[in-house]
Amino acid sequence: MRILFLTCPGRTHLYSFVPLAWALQTAGHQVRVASQLDATNLTAADIAHTGLPAVVIGDELDTSAMLAEAQQKAAAEGKASDAPPPPPPAPAGPRRRPAQREYAAEDPYAELDGLARQHFPFFNSPSVIDGAVRYARRWRPDLVIWDTMTMAYAGPVAAQAVGAAHARFVFGADALGQLRIAAQHQGDPLRAALEPILDQYGLAYNEHTLTGHWSIFPMPTWTWTPPGMDYLWMRPVPYNGPSVVPDWVLDEQERKRVCITLGVTFRELDAGASTSDLLEAVADLDAEVVVTLGRDPAELPTLPANVRAVDFVPLAALLPSCSAVVHHGGYGTFATALEHGVPQLVVPGKFGNDRFWGPYAYLPHMEDEGAAVYVSDHDQLTPDVLHDSLQRVLKDPAFGRNAARMGALSAALPTPNDSVPAIERLTAHYRS
Structure with missing residues (x-):
């Protein structure tokens, strides 16, 4: 047919x-x-x-050009307004997921x-x-x-x-x-x-x-x-796109490895968490951190010594060597991490209600089962919050066992x- x-x-x-x-x-x-x-x-x-x-x-x-034009228009309208800028919002505690x-x-x-x-x-x-x-x-x-x-x-x-x-x-x-x-x-x-x-x-x-x-x-x-x-x-069977697997993915590791990624579409539309916050959070982490943020590493801020920045690496090749992955909750990253039994730390992206079109549907049960952590919404992410969440996951081997168990349940479908x-x-x- x-x-x-x-x-x-x-x-x-x-x-x-x-x-x-x-x-x-x-x-x-x-x-x-x-x-x-x-x-x-x-x-x-x-x-x-x-x-x-x-x-x-x-x-x-040309979605990117349309978004850039909309942002420029909003900025111009803001400059043209005689109204005083609104006061900064009062500090708020962490939101409930x-x-x-x-x-x-x-x-x-x-x-x-x-x-x-x-x-x-x-x-x-x-x-x-x-x-x-x-x-x-x-x-x-x-x-x-x-x-x-x-x-x-x-x-x-x-x-x-x-x-x-x-x-x-x-x-x-x-x-x-x-x-x-x-x-x-x-x-x-x-x-x-x-x-x-x-x-x-x-x-x-x-x-x-x-x-x-x-x-x-x-x-x-x-x-x-x-x-x-x-x-x-x-x-859920992940597909990461046409790619070449770099040799270093299979290098013998002296420390645990963590992946930080904002996915494909979200990184291109600038919908994820702050790069500087992500890098500050892992600067003193006792782990090798692979950051796949989809841009030339030369454009990134100064990198901590434990960070390897790459434009792209297929997650299906990288995640089997990882002890945790930090991501925005997108389907591709979620499915790949689930298949390979990798604990997930989720910071949902900033596109309005997109978090209700993905992570909030699967995250609660995985969190209850000890296989994932809802870190925070993107606008409440701080380096300390992410650092503490990563330390918790990396120090507790139960997260890895639980993630593997959840992956096995999914594989039975x-x-x-x-x-x-x-x-x-x-x-x-x-x-x-």
Whole structure:
């Protein structure tokens, strides 16, 4: 059968699909990966380098330039204002880590409406939706698998345009499903936004439009999920992208090794914790610290003697030698650390509610099981807080044992290869 994956222009999102796409391809199915392109965050070559055929849809984006322009505009507006600057906020103590069930609990409809009016239109411009539909009508896929975080308009419309089965791909947390259930008595702004789009193509909204015929969920089963949803659970298998493994990764270690990374997409969009705070926190740590912050080491501040700064190193090669990893909570880093049984110290990024689209769904149970530590939100991170958290994890061998145990539980789930027969059956059942 023919299977079309739809993703946004971000390598992290693309990489989350790759193990399943390859499992389907090696099972004999034809696979294509369609995306809008972004000059900084995703090119056609990025898709092709995964070994999967690329399909370009929509007008090209330049997200980094758009963000820089927005920041400059905000700064200019601030200078033009005659109002005195606001007083500095009073010091606050550490915040309690929110639970996933608290996401937009006061007004889920407002959060959902914001996604419907701003978030999804950004990733699903008319050119993207039309490109997805035109390609689907030419290639005639049997199944469309779409990224629930970003492609909630183009995915369902393209699938319905050709009578294909379609499935949401949910990695991190099913935050969209959570919001729609919580706001169901107030209305559904996503449906209101989608109905006129569907009408343009002679299509009608139905019960599966926004939920997919089913949802593929490559997360461990302790991940928090909203009530009443059904998932095809699948083992999270990390893919770190095309890479070369440096020799030093396998050097004999005299001290424990720690990895600090802000991921791929988040480091490019400057969404993580302060570099200077991270480096200060590990300066006197009795460990080798590998910092993968995605920039030329010459651009970094003066490095402590125990720090090795690299632009990129595949985490699947590095983390097996690590005693801990500090990261922003992204899916790729989480999945790689889980697979290799590495204790995780999480500092969620600064993009609004993104923390509810990932780390807050899996972190609480791992923390309760002694396999992870919620360090702080990014705006409350201090060198002392991170230093103390690292010392705690490195000095207590139970963290390593617990992380290995959690990794073994996740590994017991069906692999992408194991999941192919179920996907074949579901596609045959739902395809028009």
